[in-house]
Amino acid sequence: xxxxxxxxxxxxxxxxxxxxxxxxxxxxxxxxxxxxxxxxxxxxxxxxxxxxxxxxxxxxxxxxxxxxxxxxxxxxxxxxxxxxxxxxxxxxxxxxxxxxxxxxxxxxxxxxxxxxx
Numbered sequence: 383x384x385x386x387x388x389x390x391x392x393x394x395x396x397x398x399x400x401x402x403x404x405x406x407x408x409x410x411x412x413x414x415x416x417x418x419x420x421x422x423x424x425x426x427x428x429x430x431x432x433x434x435x436x437x438x439x440x441x442x443x444x445x446x447x448x449x450x451x452x453x454x455x456x457x458x459x460x461x462x463x464x465x466x467x468x469x470x471x472x473x474x475x476x477x478x479x480x481x482x483x484x485x486x487x488x489x490x491x492x493x494x495x496x497x498x499x
Contacts, residue, residue, distance in 0.1 A: 389477060393470045394435055399463040400428045406457035406467065412450050421447040424457035424467045431474050434483060442489050448474060449493075 406424035407413055413423035420426040420485035421443055453468040461467075477483045478493075485493075 387482075389473050390435065393431065393473050393477075396465055396470050397428050397432055397467075399465050400425070400430075401463065402444060403462065405460045405462060406465075409456035410416045411456065415450055415482065419489065422450060424461075427451055427467060427471055434474075438484070440483070440485055440489060442492055444494055445478070445489060462478070464496075472485055 402425055404425060410423045413420075415422050421430060428449050430447050433439040434444065449473055451468065451471045453472055455466070455468045457467045458464060474483075478485070
């Protein structure tokens with residue numbers, strides 16, 4: 383689970399604006415990386431972060447989706463709500479790397495850059 387602080391609030395406020403319209407996915411260069419699986423596009427990343435923040439659900443696939451984002455901002459240009467997914471991903475990565483997001487040991491051992499508690 384994520385400790386609620388200013389960074390958490392910024393990420394949550396930004397991503398809560400998402401209407402899941404899908405306009406962002408056309409612009410994303412990494413959605414092809416995952417053979418067009420949703421978690422490798424902006425909507426999938428938004429969902430992965432929100433699931434982690436709301437329910438504490440973190441999987442190895444959600445971690446991969448967060449760390450495969452190029453942070454290019456192409457999705458923001460096509461988003462009607464102007465959600466800055468790249469910025470949210472950057473902040474969430476910082477929470478993961480710093481250990482402020484609790485990650486199950488079975489997942490953390492596969493991601494060496496994440497601190498373990």
